Structures are given as structure tokens and as C-alpha cells.
């Protein structure tokens with residue numbers, strides 16, 4: 001295969017096996033025609049970009065029945081309010097500013113610009129979540145962003161002061177098209193700010209469930225810097241985030257236009273000492289994934305032998321990788337509870353574990369809950385203190401021993 005960024009010849013360093021669409025929760029009558037592909041991560045030793053080889057067509061993943069709504073987490077609502085306020089206070093000088101967000105989902109961030117009367121536009125390919133954004137007063141266009149859409153936006157609204165994204169850039173295979181679009185869209189001193197799950201955190205904790213169809217890339221500062229340099233952008237700041245189990249916020253500007261924070265050189269040096277630019281690191285990661293799989297399957301088998309009921313908590317996209325890679329089905333996990341109505345009453349992709357409403361968990365506590373939404377741990381532990389105090393046990397897939 002060719003690297004999606006620099007066209008260098010690369011090959012996958014492992015396979016997670018046959019995978020369905022991560023957010024493809026389905027009814028039993030759809031089991032027969034379920035779509036599968038092989039999930040194989042690869043690392044480019046020229047531009048240092050971590051990526052997956054095959055990715056399903058975007059229309060199979062993002063459509064008018066897209067199952068993930070950002071508003072499902074109270075913590076994330078606060079996070080996006082703070083993100084929006086920070087962009088406004090740091091980079092927007094006046095009330096004439098114009099901001100654009102890629103993959104604006106249900107408007108969770110842009111509503112904080114709309115609320116301040118700032119001219120804004122969300123570009124969101126999934127019609128159902130875009131509709132929800134409009135209900136929150138957020139101006140939204142149902143499109144996949146790219147160079148042509150950037151031209152349309154400039155013709156209609158003028159150039160933007162800030163282009164933002166959160167948990168979106170890692171979903172877009174044509175990243176060079178996005179960089180080109182950003183160059184068209186932004187004013188000379190405009191900034192491109194995005195955050196995504198961070199490669200350093202994933203390697204460190206073996207949280208391989210960040211890898212699934214939608215996540216075509218897992219970025220590092222090293223890769224982001226290499227991806228954007230040919231398009232005339234440089235990193236001017238890097239801000240680590242706690243969200244999604246360890247994310248990074250990347251701030252880019254046209255080369256030479258803005259002052260570069262000391263964070264950039266410091267974090268790039270840390271990445272080099274963690275070996276994020278070395279192929280050997282990914283061979284070790286593969287061994288860690290295998291150890292993590294053995295650990296989890298043994299843990300669940302032991303629960304079953306002890307006749308203990310196990311349920312999953314949070315039907316995350318990430319859980320699709322865990323369940324299919326480890327081949328864990330309804331024999332080991334009774335059901336998965338989730339607060340998202342569109343997932344309830346359906347089955348998990350591939351392994352077909354029933355997804356039930358939240359109340360199925362609270363009304364009949366299991367002995368053990370496997371926390372698939374581990375990235376929301378703080379919020380969930382606060383809410384579920386009664387489960388642990390009544391003897392319930394929490395487990396996660398994280399750990400290799």
C-alpha cells in the first residue's frame with residue numbers, strides 16, 4: 001500500500017481481523033448482509049503517520065442514521081464550551097470574525113459562537129446530527145469538507161479567521177485535500193485548530209480500541225507537522241487534552257505568520273524519546289495488543305465459570321474493535337447498556353450482543369460491568385457509585401498482564 005499522506009510504500013504491521021462498521025448497530029434482519037473489511041494498521045517511517053490500510057466507503061459510515069451524538073456526555077459538553085471560549089479569546093479579535101468547524105456533529109461547540117453572535121458555519125456530512133445542530137441555532141451545511149467546498153464557502157462568506165475540528169480530522173482519508181481546503185479557506189493569519197485521540201497515549205496504554213473504520217489516522221505532533229508542512233502550515237502550539245483517554249490539540253498557522261510556542265519543540269522531543277518515529281515501537285504495540293486480548297478473554301471466561309453476570313457499559317464505536325478482535329459475543333457479555341436511543345433495541349456490529357437502554361443496567365445490576373466507555377470514566381464513576389457500593393465490579397480491556 002501507499003502511505004495516504006506521502007505516497008511512500010508501506011505495509012501493515014498487524015491485523016485485527018475481520019471488522020464490521022464500528023457504528024453499524026443493526027437489527028437481526030440485517031445480520032445476513034452485514035458488511036465486513038479487514039482492519040490492518042500501518043506506520044509510515046517517512047512521514048511518521050499511523051494509519052489503517054483499508055477503510056470502508058464514507059457513505060457506509062456517515063449517513064442520515066449516524067449513531068453517535070456528541071451531546072451524550074455532560075463532560076464533553078463542558079469540554080466543547082471551554083474549547084470554543086478558548087478559540088474565541090485567543091484567536092478572534094473582533095465581532096466581524098468568521099469561524100468554520102469541520103464535522104460539527106450536533107453543534108456542541110459552534111453553539112458557543114452562535115450564542116455570542118459570531119458568524120459561523122458547520123460542515124457536517126451526517127444529515128441527522130446536522131439537523132440537531134440547526135435546532136440549537138447552529139448554521140450547518142450537510143457536506144464532506146474539501147478544496148471545492150472551501151471555495152464555495154469563501155465565495156459566500158469570505159475567508160475564515162479560524163477553522164476548527166474535534167475528533168474529525170482522524171476520520172478523513174484525503175487529509176491533503178483538507179490541508180488544501182484549509183489553505184483556501186483561511187485568512188493570512190487564520191488558524192487551523194483540531195484535536196484528536198493521541199498516538200502517544202494509545203501506544204502508552206495499549207488502547208487499541210481507538211483503531212476502527214472511522215479512525216483512518218491516529219496522529220502525533222511529528223505526523224501532523226509533516227502532513228501540513230508541504231501545504232505551507234506549521235505547528236504553533238500543542239495542548240494535551242484528557243478527552244477520549246488522551247488527546248492532543250494541534251494549532252497550525254501559515255508558516256512564519258505567528259509565534260511558535262515552546263510546547264512544540266518540547267512535545268516533539270518527547271515523541272522521539274517515546275519512539276513514535278520508530279517502526280520497532282509498533283512491533284511492540286502489536287505484542288501488547290495480543291497480550292491485552294488474552295488477558296480480557298481470560299477475565300471474561302473466569303467470570304462465566306464463576307456464574308457471574310457480565311454486561312457492557314456504553315456501546316462505543318471503540319467496543320466494536322475490542323469485541324471483534326477478541327471474538328467476544330453474547331455468551332460472555334449478556335448485553336451492553338447505552339443511553340443513545342438509536343442504538344437501543346439493536347445488536348452490536350459483528351458479534352451481535354444486544355444493546356439495551358441504560359435502565360436495563362440500573363434495574364438489574366450485573367455482577368460485573370465491562371466499561372467500554374472508559375474514556376468517560378470520571379463522569380460514569382460519579383453517576384454509578386451505587387453499583388460499586390452494592391458489590392458491583394468494574395473491569396476494562398486496558399492492561400496487558
Ligand code: DWN
Pocket residue numbers: 068072073074167168214215313314315316317318319337338339340358373375376379380
Ligand atoms: O471519534 C469519535 C468519537 C468522538 O465519538 C467517533 N468516531 C465516534 C465516537 O466514538 P465512541 O462511540 O467510541 O465515543 P464515546 O464518546 O466513547 O461513546 C460513548 C458511548 O457511551 C455513547 O454511545 C454514549 C454511551 N454513554 C452511556 O451509555 N452512558 C456515555 C456516557 C458518558 C454514559 O454515561
Ligand code: ZN
Pocket residue numbers: 003004005006007008044045046047048049
Ligand atoms: Zn508517509
